Amino acid sequence: MELFQYYAPTKVVFGRGAEEQTGELVRACGGRKVLLHYGGGSVVRSGLLERVKASLDRWGVAYVELGGVVPNPRLSLVNRGIELARRESVDFILAVGGGSTIDSGKAIGYGVANGGDVWDFYCGRRKAAACLPVGAVLTLAATGSEMSNSSVITNEDGWLKRGYTNDLSRPVFAALNPELTMTLPAYQTACGCADILMHTLERYLNGCQTNLQLTDALAEGLMRTVIRNAKVLRETPQDYPARAEIMWAGSLSHNGLTGFCTDNGDWMTHKLEHELSGMFDVAHGAGLTAVWGSWARYVSARRPERFARLGVNVLGVEPGAGDGETARQAILAMEGFFRSIDMPTSLRELGVNPTPAQLEEMADKCALAVGGTGGSVQKLNRDDMLAIYRLAMG
Amino acid sequence: MELFQYYAPTKVVFGRGAEEQTGELVRACGGRKVLLHYGGGSVVRSGLLERVKASLDRWGVAYVELGGVVPNPRLSLVNRGIELARRESVDFILAVGGGSTIDSGKAIGYGVANGGDVWDFYCGRRKAAACLPVGAVLTLAATGSEMSNSSVITNEDGWLKRGYTNDLSRPVFAALNPELTMTLPAYQTACGCADILMHTLERYLNGCQTNLQLTDALAEGLMRTVIRNAKVLRETPQDYPARAEIMWAGSLSHNGLTGFCTDNGDWMTHKLEHELSGMFDVAHGAGLTAVWGSWARYVSARRPERFARLGVNVLGVEPGAGDGETARQAILAMEGFFRSIDMPTSLRELGVNPTPAQLEEMADKCALAVGGTGGSVQKLNRDDMLAIYRLAMG
Numbered sequence: 001m002e003l004f005q006y007y008a009p010t011k012v013v014f015g016r017g018a019e020e021q022t023g024e025l026v027r028a029c030g031g032r033k034v035l036l037h038y039g040g041g042s043v044v045r046s047g048l049l050e051r052v053k054a055s056l057d058r059w060g061v062a063y064v065e066l067g068g069v070v071p072n073p074r075l076s077l078v079n080r081g082i083e084l085a086r087r088e089s090v091d092f093i094l095a096v097g098g099g100s101t102i103d104s105g106k107a108i109g110y111g112v113a114n115g116g117d118v119w120d121f122y123c124g125r126r127k128a129a130a131c132l133p134v135g136a137v138l139t140l141a142a143t144g145s146e147m148s149n150s151s152v153i154t155n156e157d158g159w160l161k162r163g164y165t166n167d168l169s170r171p172v173f174a175a176l177n178p179e180l181t182m183t184l185p186a187y188q189t190a191c192g193c194a195d196i197l198m199h200t201l202e203r204y205l206n207g208c209q210t211n212l213q214l215t216d217a218l219a220e221g222l223m224r225t226v227i228r229n230a231k232v233l234r235e236t237p238q239d240y241p242a243r244a245e246i247m248w249a250g251s252l253s254h255n256g257l258t259g260f261c262t263d264n265g266d267w268m269t270h271k272l273e274h275e276l277s278g279m280f281d282v283a284h285g286a287g288l289t290a291v292w293g294s295w296a297r298y299v300s301a302r303r304p305e306r307f308a309r310l311g312v313n314v315l316g317v318e319p320g321a322g323d324g325e326t327a328r329q330a331i332l333a334m335e336g337f338f339r340s341i342d343m344p345t346s347l348r349e350l351g352v353n354p355t356p357a358q359l360e361e362m363a364d365k366c367a368l369a370v371g372g373t374g375g376s377v378q379k380l381n382r383d384d385m386l387a388i389y390r391l392a393m394g
Numbered sequence: 395m396e397l398f399q400y401y402a403p404t405k406v407v408f409g410r411g412a413e414e415q416t417g418e419l420v421r422a423c424g425g426r427k428v429l430l431h432y433g434g435g436s437v438v439r440s441g442l443l444e445r446v447k448a449s450l451d452r453w454g455v456a457y458v459e460l461g462g463v464v465p466n467p468r469l470s471l472v473n474r475g476i477e478l479a480r481r482e483s484v485d486f487i488l489a490v491g492g493g494s495t496i497d498s499g500k501a502i503g504y505g506v507a508n509g510g511d512v513w514d515f516y517c518g519r520r521k522a523a524a525c526l527p528v529g530a531v532l533t534l535a536a537t538g539s540e541m542s543n544s545s546v547i548t549n550e551d552g553w554l555k556r557g558y559t560n561d562l563s564r565p566v567f568a569a570l571n572p573e574l575t576m577t578l579p580a581y582q583t584a585c586g587c588a589d590i591l592m593h594t595l596e597r598y599l600n601g602c603q604t605n606l607q608l609t610d611a612l613a614e615g616l617m618r619t620v621i622r623n624a625k626v627l628r629e630t631p632q633d634y635p636a637r638a639e640i641m642w643a644g645s646l647s648h649n650g651l652t653g654f655c656t657d658n659g660d661w662m663t664h665k666l667e668h669e670l671s672g673m674f675d676v677a678h679g680a681g682l683t684a685v686w687g688s689w690a691r692y693v694s695a696r697r698p699e700r701f702a703r704l705g706v707n708v709l710g711v712e713p714g715a716g717d718g719e720t721a722r723q724a725i726l727a728m729e730g731f732f733r734s735i736d737m738p739t740s741l742r743e744l745g746v747n748p749t750p751a752q753l754e755e756m757a758d759k760c761a762l763a764v765g766g767t768g769g770s771v772q773k774l775n776r777d778d779m780l781a782i783y784r785l786a787m788g
Binding site: 013224261 | 396398399400401403405406407409410411415606607609612614616619622623635638642646
């Protein structure tokens with residue numbers, strides 16, 4: 001008896017000015033004193049932080065601030081946040097930023113609501129029993145953390161990047177204003193689009209023999225929408241409708257919808273990338289596209305019909321050539337899309353050049369992180385991972 | 395500043411045996427004593443009710459029973475349920491059945507959690523401030539009530555059928571076991587498929603000029619899936635994968651996803667049907683298909699491009715003939731689909747033959763229900779409604 005769960009309780013408020021609702025949303029979720037968590041300068045410079053504070057003030061919500069989140073958010077800041085939130089009797093985490101800030105906020109939420117070392121959850125030593133409620137004002141469409149149950153933190157001690165997944169951390173609300181993403185550098189926008197696409201792709205290319213037609217149709221519709229609008233944004237970064245498409249796609253891509261009733265997907269591209277960005281601090285989206293094609297070539301013979309279907313239904317590949325050949329063309333077409341938005345398709349294009357010893361180290365760490373073997377299209381062991389990293393050198 | 399909301403917090407447990415989780419799900423949502431609400435014989439005969447009770451027992455959840463829900467559920471039973479639930483200090487409503495049972499359960503939930511006459515909410519005299527938590531074990535894929543915020547009740551005093559929409563009533567969980575729908579009569583299965591299709595169609599055919607591409611893609615994928623699998627079930631009622639497709643489509647079709655960032659759709663087919671089934675007690679899904687084509691012909695000139703898009707992207711109509719002609723073909727194709735699953739496309743085929751006075755009465759009531767005018771593709775007044783009812787006579 002196999003049961004599937006879908007649980008996406010986040011209340012989404014979407015559109016221009018959504019951030020003005022923050023105070024009301026926090027209050028509706030029972031928050032009285034929030035940890036206002038954010039990254040660096042742009043949230044301050046753009047005036048967003050002030051607007052959010054004004055909204056909190058209007059609704060009588062007290063706050064303490066903790067800025068300084070960096071991409072691939074760090075455990076040390078999480079620990080400072082836990083301490084601060086405890087000292088200040090915070091009852092709500094409000095993340096204003098992108099996925100790194102939300103992930104960091106979730107980690108703080110776990111830390112405050114449970115005793116002991118929060119890293120325990122990320123390295124699988126124990127499970128969280130609770131999490132402070134987390135709300136998000138999103139400034140970057142990418143990770144889907146605003147509706148997801150996952151959080152990824154980097155431990156500077158060994159530069160280990162690890163994720164923890166638990167429904168307790170699904171944000172209670174997400175304020176999504178596509179305008180807030182308009183001033184992003186083109187590279188970050190493209191990285192975000194790549195990440196969004198990959199969240200569905202990781203689920204869609206799976207080892208499950210009984211995928212729902214409905215889940216496939218939703219996944220394909222989402223991927224086509226991301227591909228179309230990522231190209232629009234490369235040419236016209238200020239296109240509000242395209243920003244809106246990408247932002248909503250980002251939330252739906254990682255909230256469970258596009259993997260419903262599957263085996264939950266493969267995720268090895270993500271695992272391989274985590275070691276890359278853990279070691280070289282590259283942008284997550286770019287790291288994903290840099291390794292995806294090599295992963296795909298390595299494993300596609302196990303499910304050529306899924307790769308072929310991706311090609312025909314999402315990438316405009318002509319059907320009829322047989323699954324193997326269509327799969328090959330699908331991988332080329334996907335890489336062509338990545339290049340069309342200036343995303344790398346190899347480590348060389350990503351700008352990193354690991355030594356042979358570093359490749360081995362990444363493979364070791366990756367195998368460790370997945371408990372020896374991982375993946376659903378094809379179960380990969382440490383040697384498979386090393387082979388894919390080598391293929392990805394370019 | 396227009397803001398859109400998406401809020402679908404229901405925890406879905408999906409697959410064979412999902413009902414075995416009922417007790418655990420109720421407890422996880424804080425329920426200690428439930429009103430076990432259901433309809434008639436099949437839930438008892440099939441053994442489902444006993445399995446649900448056993449699950450409640452295993453988890454130490456007490457219950458009182460209230461059966462007897464009928465299609466187009468009645469206010470009188472709702473009032474009995476409110477009285478019973480109050481007397482027994484029930485803290486959770488557990489609906490085991492189809493949409494009528496869940497809708498009736500939501501109404502009881504409003505009644506218990508608020509003072510005064512529960513009908514007030516349905517006729518728009520006041521808004522609910524709370525609702526007891528509602529959980530659902532679904533036996534019929536159709537209304538989407540298991541994830542929706544709406545509930546439709548018929549007041550026998552005047553046979554007024556009215557809906558009330560409030561996020562407070564979104565079920566906290568839904569146990570979805572496609573097997574439970576396998577023994578449905580073919581007519582009920584087809585009515586359910588029609589209802590599911592219509593929940594997305596009502597949203598998709600709208601007056602909004604800025605529909606999200608993503609919402610359209612999801613809606614089209616869902617409608618194609620329903621059409622394909624409704625045909626499978628006509629031939630092979632015991633096809634589990636097709637039952638699963640239809641069941642999940644039913645939940646997604648009415649949880650807000652396929653109308654996100656639109657003007658929330660037209661809904662006049664539903665409003666016109668409510669008067670039909672209020673007066674003649676016909677099956678809701680059949681009532682919808684009986685009037686849809688007439689509504690579509692009456693209004694399609696206002697948004698021929700939407701109807702044309704429906705034809706091309708969902709119904710396999712060849713593009714290229716111009717929006718007006720493609721729209722005409724789309725309406726014919728949709729009616730062809732309805733007939734292919736033995737659903738009526740006119741009142742005559744539905745088996746009702748209203749007198750001219752009854753047509754006038756339905757138009758009067760329908761106009762009253764929508765506050766004079768209603769609809770988004772085209773605002774319809776009482777005379778428009780009468781004209782559509784007359785067209786639908788067949």
